[in-house]
Amino acid sequence: MARFGMVIDTVKCVGCMDCVVACKTENNVPEGYNRDWIVQDVRGDYPTLNMEIRTERCNHCDEPPCVSCCPCGASHIHDLGGVVLVDHDKCSGCKACIAACPYDARFIHPDGYADKCTFCIHRVEQGLQPACVSVCPTHCMYFGDLDDPNSEVRKLLASRKNYSLMPEAGTKPQIFYLE
């Protein structure tokens, strides 16, 4: 069984937002909404500041609270790669999943259902990369099977120092950032 995840090299990311534009184009994300976004994280005290740029999205957690809290069964884990998805035809728009997500990765689509990153599962099923990964001009994003010890993502995680966002929230996020 595959377990899809993403590895993002924060050293290479320049915050060009190409991933954001690719996602909006590929998934027809409505104006004013984002399934992925860029974060600038500045730490330290002037003048010794340290800035990191990273691209963020749904972390497709292993223990997704958005799935367990859903009263309609619309939020679910896809059979392929453990990707967290929303079945639009089952969603009543109660917004419990939005409250449950520590990453605030979800939003209400203007048509009334909860929406978020799908890891471009429609592309992945055809053997393609997610839109954001495929367009990244600095090649800072890697998508692959975290369960496969020979995959590029696993090799990167084994060789480079990395972290995930808010592991203390207890959701086991599956996107890792290389330092």
Next chain:
Amino acid sequence: MQELTSTRHNLMIDPNIHIWGWEIPVYLFLGGLVAGMMIISGYLLYKDKYKEPDSSIGLLPLFGIILLSLGMFTLFLDLEHKLYVWRMYMTFRIKSPMSWGSWILILVYPALIANLLIKPPLFLTKRFPKIMYYSSIIRGNQKIVKTISIANISLGIGLGIYTGILLSAFSARPLWNSAVLPLLFLISGLSTASALVHMISKNKHERVLFAKADNVFIGAELFIILLFIIGMLSSAQANIDAIYLILNGPYAAVFWIFVVLLGLVIPLFIQSLSVLNKISHTAVAPILVLAGGLLLRFVIVNAGQFSHWNLSSFIK
């Protein structure tokens, strides 16, 4: 220093989530109030107090049905995909408190209707004389009355507790992540329901009894609020940041002045005087308790949505 700058600007999500407006606090308040009314009317039935003249048992289930329907309507208004509301009743998700709640709400109605039949209000029996026939059958059998009483008490407790579990199960919102929240909402529901009976009952014994009961519930509620605050302050940094939102942050004024002082302490003082026969029973204290109960839900829901694991990096 840590400063996060995000390009995301999703509606209702950024800069901090505000997905639930007035509808959810109003529903949580009405749900708690009805839960308290069910427990109280169950108690009145169990203790045979419903046989006393002017007992409010005739009104409580009727008010319960009306208020719960109003609460469910506000829940419906909150849904973004309204035509898909039936999806909640096509499945039961054991891990979802909201799923439990939607089914509990369905079970509550038959219990309230059975309760209503025991002492139906006059205007109903005049219009539908057949009700008296069912009513006499139920009243003739003590076993049925006791069953209805226990059903109302247990479903009332379930409803009251669920409104708190609904929020406390969201670990992403540190302010809600407290095990005493369900108890706080249950006791607040009992307190507001006692205040309502204190206000509307025509039976003097009942008025005094529920003024006394409300004083006990208010005392318990103040103690649980203290436990809630201590629990948060002795927890993780995210919980400490979250509780400061209501201790001295943007929600502090509403919390201390309207919820604690005007909603709990002052009515406790007024009701204590009326119980001691120093002043007469008026609607002032019950109205303050009811308004305080509503504002408690507003503060908890709004401050809870504001609270975040990353809050310290947002507000520093």
